[in-house]
Amino acid sequence: MAASGRLDGLRIALFSGNYNYVRDGANQALNRLVGYLLRQGAQVRVYSPKVETPAFEPTGTLIGIPALAVPGRGEYRVPIALSPRVRRDLAAFDPHVVHVSSPDVAAHRVVTWARRRRLPVLASVHTRFETYFRYYNMAWLEPVIEAMLRRFYRRCDALVAPSESMAQVLREQRMNYDIGIWSRGVDREIFTPERRSLEWRRSLGLADDDVVIGIFSRLVMEKGLDVFSDAIDELKSKGAKFRVLVIGEGPAREWLETRLPDAVFAGFLSGADLGKGVASMDVLFFPSVTETFGNVTLEAMACGLPVVASAATGSQSLVDDHVSGRLITPGAVHQFAEALRAYVENPDLRAQHGAAGERRAQEFSWDRINQAVADTYVRLVRQKRTRR
Known part of the structure; x- marks a missing residue:
C-alpha cells in the first residue's frame, strides 16, 4: 500500500444489499466510493444481488449473491447466503479487508468468514433500520431489531456513519466503540x-410567482409522507398560498396522490434534470426520521433552498436551525406547518436561509470524504497485522 493517499495493492471486498438494482442515496454513495478506490489503485470486488434490469450500471466488478424479494416490497432483495460459488470467488480474491453495508444474512456470514481468517471488517451504516417498523404498525419490534443490530455491529472492527449525529446515536446504542464519519458529498455541477x-x-x-414547497425522494411511507401530507393540509387551512411539487417514484405514490390531489407529481428525475427540478423549488420539506445523513437535504441546500426537516439524525448535522432552515420535533405537524408558513410568506427569509445553506454545502467534497473511508481501511489492516 502506497503512501500519500494511494492504495496500490489493497484488496477490498464490499458486500451490499443493494448496489445498483434500485437507485437510492446509499448505493450511489457506495458506487462513488468504489470509483474513488479504483482511481487510487485499490482492487475492489463488490458482492450484491443482481437483477435483469438494474437502475444503473455498477461501478467496478459486481458478483451476484443469492437473494430473495422482500415480501410486500418486491423491488428490494435480501441477500440470504454465501453460496459455494461466492465463497470460492471470495477466497480467490483474497481480500485484505471486508466492508459490509447492510446487516443482512450474507453480511453475517461474511463477517464470520473474515473473523476466522483474522481479516478486519468495516461496517458502514446507511439507514436506521430499527425505525422502519414505526411506519408499518410494528413499533414494538424496534428494541428487538436494535438488539439484533448491536450483535451484528459489535462483531465488526469499526463502523462509519454518515453524520456525527448518527455516530452519536450508534454510541448511545452501544453498537461499537470505534465509530468514524463517512459523510456524503454533493455534485455542484448538478445541484446549483x-x-x-x-x-x-x-x-x-x-406560475412564476407560485411559492413551491417540494419534496424529492423515493416515495415510501418511511420517508414521513404521512407527516408531510398532514402538515400541508394544516398549512392550507391557515390560508397560505403555495403549491406542492413531488419528485420521485415508489410504492406510496398512489397513496400520496390521493392524499394531496392538488400536488404536482413530476415523477422520477435524475442527473441534470433532477438538479433543475430541485433548484426550481422554493422550499424543501423533508420530515423523514430514517435518514442517517440526508443526501436530499444537502442537495437542496446546494440549490439554495431553505430546508424544513425533522430534528433527527442526518439533518441535524446539516441544517443550522433558524440560519439555513428549520429543525422541527419529529411528527410535530403544527410546528412543521408554522415553519413552512414563515417561508411561504417571507421571500427575504427564504433567500437569506437558502444562501446560508448553499454556503454550508460547499464544504462537502466527495474525494475528501471518500479518502476518510480509505484511511480507515488502511488503519484497520495495520492494526490487525500488529496484533498478529
Whole structure:
C-alpha cells in the first residue's frame, strides 16, 4: 500500500444489499466510493444481488449473491447466503479487508468468514433500520431489531456513519466503540441555484410567482409522507398560498396522490434534470426520521433552498436551525406547518436561509470524504497485522 493517499495493492471486498438494482442515496454513495478506490489503485470486488434490469450500471466488478424479494416490497432483495460459488470467488480474491453495508444474512456470514481468517471488517451504516417498523404498525419490534443490530455491529472492527449525529446515536446504542464519519458529498455541477428554470415550472402548471414547497425522494411511507401530507393540509387551512411539487417514484405514490390531489407529481428525475427540478423549488420539506445523513437535504441546500426537516439524525448535522432552515420535533405537524408558513410568506427569509445553506454545502467534497473511508481501511489492516 502506497503512501500519500494511494492504495496500490489493497484488496477490498464490499458486500451490499443493494448496489445498483434500485437507485437510492446509499448505493450511489457506495458506487462513488468504489470509483474513488479504483482511481487510487485499490482492487475492489463488490458482492450484491443482481437483477435483469438494474437502475444503473455498477461501478467496478459486481458478483451476484443469492437473494430473495422482500415480501410486500418486491423491488428490494435480501441477500440470504454465501453460496459455494461466492465463497470460492471470495477466497480467490483474497481480500485484505471486508466492508459490509447492510446487516443482512450474507453480511453475517461474511463477517464470520473474515473473523476466522483474522481479516478486519468495516461496517458502514446507511439507514436506521430499527425505525422502519414505526411506519408499518410494528413499533414494538424496534428494541428487538436494535438488539439484533448491536450483535451484528459489535462483531465488526469499526463502523462509519454518515453524520456525527448518527455516530452519536450508534454510541448511545452501544453498537461499537470505534465509530468514524463517512459523510456524503454533493455534485455542484448538478445541484446549483443556476439550474432553476421558470420554463420547466411553467411546463408543470406552476406560475412564476407560485411559492413551491417540494419534496424529492423515493416515495415510501418511511420517508414521513404521512407527516408531510398532514402538515400541508394544516398549512392550507391557515390560508397560505403555495403549491406542492413531488419528485420521485415508489410504492406510496398512489397513496400520496390521493392524499394531496392538488400536488404536482413530476415523477422520477435524475442527473441534470433532477438538479433543475430541485433548484426550481422554493422550499424543501423533508420530515423523514430514517435518514442517517440526508443526501436530499444537502442537495437542496446546494440549490439554495431553505430546508424544513425533522430534528433527527442526518439533518441535524446539516441544517443550522433558524440560519439555513428549520429543525422541527419529529411528527410535530403544527410546528412543521408554522415553519413552512414563515417561508411561504417571507421571500427575504427564504433567500437569506437558502444562501446560508448553499454556503454550508460547499464544504462537502466527495474525494475528501471518500479518502476518510480509505484511511480507515488502511488503519484497520495495520492494526490487525500488529496484533498478529
